[in-house]
Amino acid sequence: MSSAARSSLVKELRELAATSLQPLPDYQCLSGMPDALNDKLIVTMRDDATGRVAAFVSAVYMQIALRAGDPPRTVLHMGLTCIAPALRRQGLMVPLFMHLYIYLHDLPECHDGLWITSLAEVPSTLGKIAEGMVDVYPSPSFPEPSDVHLRIARAVDERYRSAMGISPDAQFDAENFVFRGSNPPGSCFRKDSEDPQFYHRDAEINEFYRRLLGRDEGNEVLQVGFLDWERILGSGRKHAQTESYTDEVKTKL
Incomplete structure (x- = not known):
């Protein structure tokens, strides 16, 4: 992603976050620092009519040794989630996170599951x-x-x-x-x-x-x-008929 595209994305995320968070924090994906997105995994949902970001989740990659003497492994902090006020309580959380999980599932280092924090x-x-x-x-x-x-x-x-x-x-x-x-x-x-x-x-x-x-x-x-992928993907399959999944996600459930 180019620096201009990163700046544009951060601007959109800040605009949405400002509808929920006051004062708006200068941290996570909302930070103006050039490297703010380097350790983030961000999923956005956009309004079909306007193209504007209507919801997002921004997770954080951490590197932590899980046992003494072992090299660091990826641990994911579930991070920051924002949904436009008019769209809350409309079931957006499930598809938002399912798209995040499917992306992780395809990463070799996450194939057997991974530790998370919240x-x-x-x-x-x-x-x-x-x-x-x-x-x-x-x-x-x-x-x-x-x-x-x-x-x-x-x-x-x-x-x-x-x-x-x-x-x-x-x-x-x-x-x-x-x-x-x-x-x-x-x-x-x-x-x-x-x-x-x-x-x-x-x-x-x-x-x-x-x-x-x-x-x-x-x-x-x-x-x-x-x-655990069995639990997560099983939950995703249960909701597949009612949630707003992309075709790519549906084929992987």
Whole structure:
């Protein structure tokens, strides 16, 4: 992609993000830095009528050694997702992420699946990761972290805070994988985890993450899990008749 095309894409992403995030953060794919997109995997959905970006997900490639003495492996942070306000609650999330997953599935280094991270302040988002991935810590079904979980979490704490928009003043609770004070007052990502609109439909999952998040404290839970192709593609096939997949994606499900 040429520098002009990169600048144009960032401008479009910033315009959409500004409809949801105030003040608009200068981080991730929204940054004006020339190398801002170098470690990103971005999927966009465009409005058929206007051609403008209507939704996007911007994931971050990280390089982390999963075992002592091993070379670094690709770990994907699920990153930043934005959808135009008028199009929310219309089922865009599934096709948006399925296109991301299909791209990853075709990469040789991801053929057997890959480890992922997610960071969120509300139970609804955390619950989706807990249900969609496998071996997710923390989650109700995975009570203790493995050595791989711990290695990835430590790498995030030590090297990838900026990439995830975590406040440098946040304290990392390594037992529960919670960044305490990650979103200080005034942050565009600050949400009240006790607001019912952010609840998960599963009562057990909802209560589990509410306990970790606390009450409007600006805390964020770091989830580490594994992207298993059998589960992901199976879910994609289940939704194939109703979701807006491209023909290329449909042939790979």
